[in-house]
Amino acid sequence: MLRKVFWEDPYLAHLDTEIAKVDGDAVTLGATIIYAFSGGQESDQGSIGGHAILAARKEGADIVYTLPPGHGLKPGDRVATAIDWERRYRLMRLHFAAEIVLELVYRDLGPIDKIGAHIAADKARIDFARAAPISPELPALAARANDLIAADLPITSAFSDQAAGRRFWQVPGFAPVPCGGTHLRRTGEVGPIALKRRNIGKGKERIEIYLAEPT
Numbered sequence: 001m002l003r004k005v006f007w008e009d010p011y012l013a014h015l016d017t018e019i020a021k022v023d024g025d026a027v028t029l030g031a032t033i034i035y036a037f038s039g040g041q042e043s044d045q046g047s048i049g050g051h052a053i054l055a056a057r058k059e060g061a062d063i064v065y066t067l068p069p070g071h072g073l074k075p076g077d078r079v080a081t082a083i084d085w086e087r088r089y090r091l092m093r094l095h096f097a098a099e100i101v102l103e104l105v106y107r108d109l110g111p112i113d114k115i116g117a118h119i120a121a122d123k124a125r126i127d128f129a130r131a132a133p134i135s136p137e138l139p140a141l142a143a144r145a146n147d148l149i150a151a152d153l154p155i156t157s158a159f160s161d162q163a164a165g166r167r168f169w170q171v172p173g174f175a176p177v178p179c180g181g182t183h184l185r186r187t188g189e190v191g192p193i194a195l196k197r198r199n200i201g202k203g204k205e206r207i208e209i210y211l212a213e214p215t
Helices: 085-109 135-150
Strands: 014-023 026-029 046-048 055-059 062-066 078-083 113-119 124-129 156-161 166-170 193-199 204-211
Touching: 078 085, 085 113, 085 124, 085 135, 085 193, 085 204, 135 193
Parallel strands: none
Antiparallel strands: 014 026, 014 078, 026 062, 046 078, 055 062, 113 124, 124 204, 156 166, 193 204
């Protein structure tokens, strides 16, 4: 079974591992730090054996990476793998910011249904089924989220069911939240965030989450 090192140490940007399987341009590894799109979080960008990763996808418990044609790698080859760490860290920060906002929405505005989410390196978004505009709620949501971030609380991330690959995160004051993404060690790493409302159609509301980078 693939060893998902991005769960063991999401801050690891380089890993030497071996090729487990090759099927044309598709490659699987024995161990990996390279996250594949899941839970709305985009795949990492990086390289395997010096070859740029063109795509990454989950396939059961494995992750399959697409490399350029003619990569020449074979099962058993030892390879260096690397990720774009700056991008990964932004994804981690935005992912956790979105998780905080979502939990606050559930707690303070529920019952409400989440109908979509996406975490990119420039922003995160969460879509809800809601008739009324969510704009009036954003200042209070942003304030509560930023207070929690500024408190610099420890983030626990672990398996709830290791055999099934189910994981969760938790911070003091919140119940465990199921999530298999890559998580920060402390809430303070997110930094200040800003929220915007986007109109995406009748009966739908979108909250966009941005990192407020230092100037």
